[in-house]
Amino acid sequence: MSSIEKYIDKLDKQAAVPVVDRASISDDAAYSAEPIQSLGGQVDQYANKSKTVQVDLDKLARIGALIPTDKTSKIVEEYRAIKRPLIKKAFNSSAIDLPNSNVIMVTSTTPEEGKTFNAICLAMSIVMEMDYTVLLIEADLARPAIIKYMGIEGIDKGLVDYLLEDETNMANLIFRTNIPKLSILAAGQRHAGATELISSDRMKNFIQELAQRYSDRIVIIDSPPLLMSNDAIILSGLAGQVVLIVESGKTGQFAVKEAIEKLDENRITGVILNKHLGGSGNDYGYYNKNEL
């Protein structure tokens, strides 16, 4: 069995993230919120010291994303299983062949499969662990959405500004949030030459610096889809781990095969079946006979 088939075969054994419908969760369950501060832990020393931006947890909850004060919903459970192998690989000292193993890129084959949603959920789930800080990077420069989904206001610069050398002080670009241990790097200003910026040495050095600066930090990169532009392929070479989001009932087998072929097999740590409605593995669009 080829390595690609192995991954495809493994798909129904990976964690599946359901379609989260917050309307079906009572307000009490969703917001039995202990104060965020009680999550404790270190703040990101690297981030902007003077300014903390506010993540709108209500807004996140409304779109069904995982929020760190929610200990009860199904997505919290799902993410416990999803994050374990990622954290383990991130800090596995024997992973000498895996540079930047604490840098996790979230991607998919085609648009709108749930990359941004799952990148946010993964970040939230990891900051709920005692020991880790998370830096969430909005690196889908054509369709940035993290800041919008999280309802964050007051960030006007980001990755593009750094790559263009319009802002060279990282501390002015990385923001602490009201969620302890979670910091954010936004996409920043719009720029037509995104691919050139992403493929630059400056980008490579930046990611390395972010990865190595703090030993307890996990960097999560929300990225473009693999089959739409080169940016995601380039980014995948900078990240030590890649998580592939596959939309249940939508993503075709050939598309997934094509995407996986573009990646370094050693870096693919997880395949998440997103918007899963339940049922056996054979119900997945992934196994759609029409595409075979």
Ligand SMILES: Nc1ncnc2c1ncn2[C@@H]1O[C@H](COP(=O)(O)OP(=O)(O)OP(=O)(O)O)[C@@H](O)[C@H]1O
């Ligand atoms: N498991 C889920 N449950 C409920 N809604 C979801 C789930 N996953 C994604 N969504 C919703 O689906 C839509 C698309 O998700 P998202 O924006 O994360 O996709 P994307 O792959 O990042 O898209 P793009 O290619 O445009 O960047 C959003 O409205 C998001 O809130």
Ligand SMILES: [Mg+2]
């Ligand atoms: Mg997105």
